[in-house]
Amino acid sequence: MRHSRLALGAVGVAGAVAVAELVVRTGLVDAEAVPPASTVLRRAAEMSVDGAYLAQVGQTVRVWFGGLLLATAAAVLLGLVLSSAPWLNRAARLVVEVLRPIPALALIPLALVSFSSQSQGRTALVFYACTWPILINTLYALRDVDPVAKETLRSFGFGKVAVLLRVSLPSSAPFVATGVRIAASVGLVVVVSTELIAGGADGVGGFLSQSQTGGGQPDYMLAGAVWAGLLGLVVNAVLTALERRAFRWHLAGTEAAT
Amino acid sequence: MSENMLEIDGLTHSYGDHTVLEKMSLRVPRGELVSIVGPSGCGKSTLLRCIAGLVRPTGGRVVLDGTAIDGVPDELAVVFQDYSRSLLPWLTVRDNVALPLRRRGGSRAERRAAAEEALTSVGLDGAGRKYPWQLSGGMQQRVSIARALAYRPSLLLMDEPFGSVDAQTREDLEDLVLRVHRDEGMTILLVTHDIDESVYVGDRVVVLGRDPGGVRAELPVHLPAPRDQTTTRAHPDFVSLRTEVSTLVRGAAAPTKTVVHE
Incomplete structure (x- = not known):
């Protein structure tokens, strides 16, 4: 089952690469503008041992991870506070729904003038973009905590805070983790886009932007994009694996219910 | 120390306009196993929640071991029907x-x-x-x-504890409760909608009425000990008691008036 899924995935990747190669080789697309897939992959392989490029990747990952971590802490805390009283939850709901669809990229100018260092500004944008999916998931998860579980602990004399820590938080954790996983992908897009748009020469986005200017090196540009995509894939895979491990009880419960 | 483990006086509870329990009173001596039966909507669960301190009643009072309940009492435990939701x-x-x-x-x-x-x-x-x-x-x-x-706990509350298990398991668990009651000597209040079960496990059966909820009848159960799933259920006293309880529960939709059988 697992092996056949991996095998099919590999077939899909090979097929996509073959199509990309053919489109260029047959002259359907200008080879000057879009280099063939084999060239892009060779460049990507070269870049994987290029210390300067790896430093750029490191810079991107640092900003992304910092923003994601801050967003997780802030969103879970805010979720707990907003869930503590029904009126507070209702009052906050509209504010959240208005702020949430604002694309983080629309706030780039604001971030540039508000923060002295570029990486601070980028972290702030990642933080902004990542907060919403985590906050929304936290709010819904806390609202749906089983009242019987809460009553059970209360009947054994546990107070409000103890019930929050021992029931509400653990039972919400799988949904919060899903929010974090969604936020991780969103955050990666935001950090690369910010680097790309806001100028500067650092990060994966900075590399992409540099390889596009002055005549352009589309093979390097696309190779950089391949790495950005792989980074996203790895992040998603790691978070999914962590969720499966930590929340085995949750998966077992939902499987038993269906 | 009072001889009664639990004293409920004039207990009244309403959700908005709807009065679930009205001026209900009940005494439970220490060490007794009381079954509480009644038609659905008679306030069985509300009663248990008031005793457990999970719901603050609109009126009246619950005295546990000589102390009026205000919040969740220390010496009490609850077994809920939904075990899968009650366990973490x-x-x-x-x-x-x-x-x-x-x-x-x-x-x-x-x-x-x-x-x-x-x-x-x-x-x-x-x-x-x-x-x-x-x-x-x-x-x-x-x-x-x-x-x-x-x-x-000195008082164990059970809210339809065997409502979601199969018949065989149910009998095993009933016998488990009887054994625990005998060995530990704790006071037990068991809410059930199963009339046979109420007679089989109880030292006394309390029948609640509806609209508004209150005690309609209290029937002491004098069945030979130890109770046994086969012989006790075939005992003539068991059969007549369960018929009496059944009649009371069926008629319990009528306005509450108390009948005490001694």
Whole structure:
């Protein structure tokens, strides 16, 4: 089952690469503008041992991870506070729904003038973009905590805070983790886009932007994009694996219910 | 110390305009096992929640061991019908049972030992390291009973505890409750909608009426001990009692008036 899924995935990747190669080789697309897939992959392989490029990747990952971590802490805390009283939850709901669809990229100018260092500004944008999916998931998860579980602990004399820590938080954790996983992908897009748009020469986005200017090196540009995509894939895979491990009880419960 | 474990005086509770319990009164002597039956909507669960301090009644008072209840009393444990929702799926069976013991103090090792002892007493020795969702429904309800027992309450409340298990398991669990009651001597209030069960386990059956809820009848049960699933249920007194309770429950939709049979 697992092996056949991996095998099919590999077939899909090979097929996509073959199509990309053919489109260029047959002259359907200008080879000057879009280099063939084999060239892009060779460049990507070269870049994987290029210390300067790896430093750029490191810079991107640092900003992304910092923003994601801050967003997780802030969103879970805010979720707990907003869930503590029904009126507070209702009052906050509209504010959240208005702020949430604002694309983080629309706030780039604001971030540039508000923060002295570029990486601070980028972290702030990642933080902004990542907060919403985590906050929304936290709010819904806390609202749906089983009242019987809460009553059970209360009947054994546990107070409000103890019930929050021992029931509400653990039972919400799988949904919060899903929010974090969604936020991780969103955050990666935001950090690369910010680097790309806001100028500067650092990060994966900075590399992409540099390889596009002055005549352009589309093979390097696309190779950089391949790495950005792989980074996203790895992040998603790691978070999914962590969720499966930590929340085995949750998966077992939902499987038993269906 | 009062001779009554529990004294309920003029207990009234309304949700908005709807009065669920009206001026209900009940005495429960120490060590008694009282079955509470009634038609649906008679306020059985509300009554239990008021005693457990989970719901603050609109009027009247509940006195436990000589002290009026204000908040959740210390010496009380509840077994809920929904064992799968009442047990925490991220904790092992042993940690579920040991969790309430944190309120009693003691070291981690002591809590674990007490949990293992309680699990053994309900026939679940060796299941402590499993997770609740790895057990059958009947076993999960045994775990919640073990959790209540480990807490060593002087009053055990059971809210339709066997409503979601199969017939065979139900009989086993009824006998488990009878044994626990005999061995530990704790006072037990068992809410059920099963008339046979109310007679089989109870020292006394309290029938609640509806609209508004209140005590409609109290029937002492004098059946030979120890009770046995086959012989007790065939006993002429059992048969006549269950018929009487059944008639009372069917008629319990009528306005409440108290009949005491002695």
